Amino acid sequence: MSSLPKITESKIAIHAKKEGEKARKYWSEIFCGSACLVVVDSLGKCSGDNFDLVVINDSQELAPEELLLLEKMASDTTHFLVVVGSGDLETPSLCDLLGAEGTIPIAHAEWYLKSINAQNQPIEVAIYGKFHEIMPKTDTTTLASISVGYRDRPALIGRGNIFTFGVDIDLDQKVQRQLSRAFKELIFKDNTSNVGPFGVGVAGYGPYGGMGHYHGSACNATPHLKFVAIAEPNQQRRNSAKEQFPKIQTYESAKELIEDDEVDIVIIATPPITHFELASQALKAKKHVVVEKPMCLKVSEVDELIELARLNNVVLTIHQNRRFDADYLALKELIESGTIGEVFNIETFVGSFEHPCRAWHSDQEISGGAAYDWGSHHIDWILQFYGTTPSHLFVNSHKRVWHDVTNADQITISMAFQDGKEAKFIQSDVAAIRKPKFYVQGTKGTIQGWYRPLANDVVDFPFGYRSERFHHAEAPVDFEVVQYAIDNQTRSYRVSPTEVEPxxxxxxxxxxxxxxxxxxxxxxxxxxxxxxxxxxxRLSNSKEHYVQI
Structure with a gap:
């Protein structure tokens, strides 16, 4: 089979005669990022437009004269993804063209599509629809299968420039990211097989189990990335890094790391006060840059880093890792699906009543201040939910209990938006009773999620009982959803966090x-x-409370 261009360079047409809008929405999510995606009701409308990939949403909708055109276009440069669709493959000419003897109908259900990607790593992703087992001819390649009765049945085959898919997809189902990724890897796999790896260096290794160890483990578990170096001024931490990752280079300074030709990507995992300067140095050296949250301390620094990345034609991104949290993703889906109507108030909280850590995180000269810690995540969540920034802020902070650190003991950020919606974030080290992690009001109901602190209780010799307690914010929360029904009645149910991949x-x-x-x-x-x-x-330090932004 000839290779397709990268998906961002590919023009894709969706052939659908009955459910064109549903098909457009579904396949645009499957092939998100394509250069162009349009829906056509006739294959003839694709022949002169140089489409790279044409998706036949249902093979049963192909007219006899379109089969001849499909064969002609596929013999040139156009690729096809033919979905078997609502019926079995029975037309001899179509079967010959696809390289199939026919299909066997199985059932309408949830299935697990299995394959191996270009990096020889297994793919397994859930899909819902009617499965037709494909009976491939000897000159075709089976690209993916579905296990039925502990036997792998062909579900995606390839022959020449034509892919054939045996699941009649339910277009009303939400597209899972894993399914989109699987299709891209299977259909566009030739683009990635010989690329990389990109060498990754981490500036700021930190203590054992810290961000350096995390990023190193993540890179070595990710195709096309390779953990190659760290910069860490602390000799003991450099030694620990070398023990944990024996093949990496260790440097005392970030300058040495940035100058290493084996480093293509620099991850800035140092204290926030250093983020802007180190990211600037790496971008000017034409390195791709990942900055730990907070990205930096001033919005002017954000603008300058974005411009540096553009001028040097490199990637700049921020490790806002909490955008991938299982509870955040579940709540985002509930909000976007309209479960509680139009959302008009969002409240989030993090904290407890305990002595702040005595590391740099609690010193505002290094961390930026209390809000820059968990606020980097919670404010980000709120803005992602609303899709816009507030027009006004009201800030109140307290310094009443912990006087050995310089960060505020508690800070409250109230946000008002142009359309009258509101939000509030509270971070506290003086809250003996916690508020909910999330409290969201909409025009049709309310959602709340309470923290569930984790502890590992053990009894061992000779110490007896011990309890290892984890930070209360680490475990994803379950959600209680309460919707208004009718006549002052409500109904409630629970929603679990979304499953996420590491x-x-x-x-x-x-x-x-x-x-x-x-x-x-x-x-x-x-x-x-x-x-x-x-x-x-700025408001917290000045003792002022209100600002328009």
Whole structure:
């Protein structure tokens, strides 16, 4: 089979005669990031437009004269993805063209599509629809299968420039990211097989189990990325890094790391006060850059980094890892689906009553201030939910209990939006009773999610009982959804967190560099977060409370 161009360079047409709008929406999510995607009701409308890929949404909709055109176009440069669709493959000429003896109808259900990608890694993703087992001819290649009765049945085959898919997809089902990724890897796989790896260096390794160890583990588990170096001024931490990753280079300074020709990507995992300067140095050296949250401390610095990345034609992104949290994703889906109508109030909270850590995180000269810590995540969530930034801020902070650190004990950020919607974030080290992590009001109901702190209780000799307690914000929360019914009645139910895959940020970064998959976190999407955090800290230090932004 000849190769397709990268998906970002591909023009895609969807052939659908009955459910054109549903098909357009579904396949545009499957092949998100394509250069062009249109729906046509006749194959003749594709013949002169040089489409790279034509998706036949239902083979049963192909007219006899279209089969001849399909064969002609496929013999040139156009690729086809033919979905078996609502009926079995029975037309001899179509079967010959697709390289199939026919199909066997199985059932309408949830299935697991299995394959191996270009990096010889297994793919397994859920899909819902009617499965038709394809009976391939000897000159075809089986690209993916579905296990039925502990036997793999062909579900996606390839012959020449034509792919044939045996699942009549339910177009009303929400497209899962894993399914979109699987299709891209299977249909566009030739573009990635010989690329990379990109060498990754981390500036700021940190203590054992810290961000350096995390990023190193993530890179080595991600195709096309390779953990090659760290910069860490602490000798003991450099030794630990070498023990954990024996093949990496270790440097004392970030300058040495940036100058290493084996380093293509620099991850800035140092204290926030250093983010702007180190990211600037790396971008000027034409390195791709990942900055830990917060991206930096001033919105002017955000703008300058974005411009540096543009001038040097390199990637700049921010490790807003909480955008991949299972509870955030579940709540985002509930909000976007209209479960509680139009959302008009969002409240989030993090905290407890305990002594702040005595590391740099609690010193505002290094961290930027209390709001820059968890606020980098919670404010980001709020802006992602609303899709816009607030017009006004009201900030209140307290310094009443912990006097050995310089960050505020508690900070409250109230946000008012141009359309009258509102939001509030509270971070506290003096809250003996926690508020809900999420409290969201809409015109049709309310959603709330309470923290569930985790502890690992053990009894061992000779110490007896011990309890290892984890930070209360680490475990994803379940949601209680209460909807208004009628006549002052309500109904409630629980929603569990979404299932997520580890290291999704790193996978997306690699896919962006290799095959131009849209970047999950573009720096412009974080600009509003930094604008709010900068204004919050300015108000907190000045003892003023209100500002228009």
């Amino acid at each position: 290291f999704e940020f790193h996978r997306n970064l690699a896919a962006h560099l290799v095959n131009s998959e849209p970047l999950a976190i573009v720096p412009s999407s974080v600009r509003g977060v930094i604008e709010i955090l900068e204004a919050t800290q």
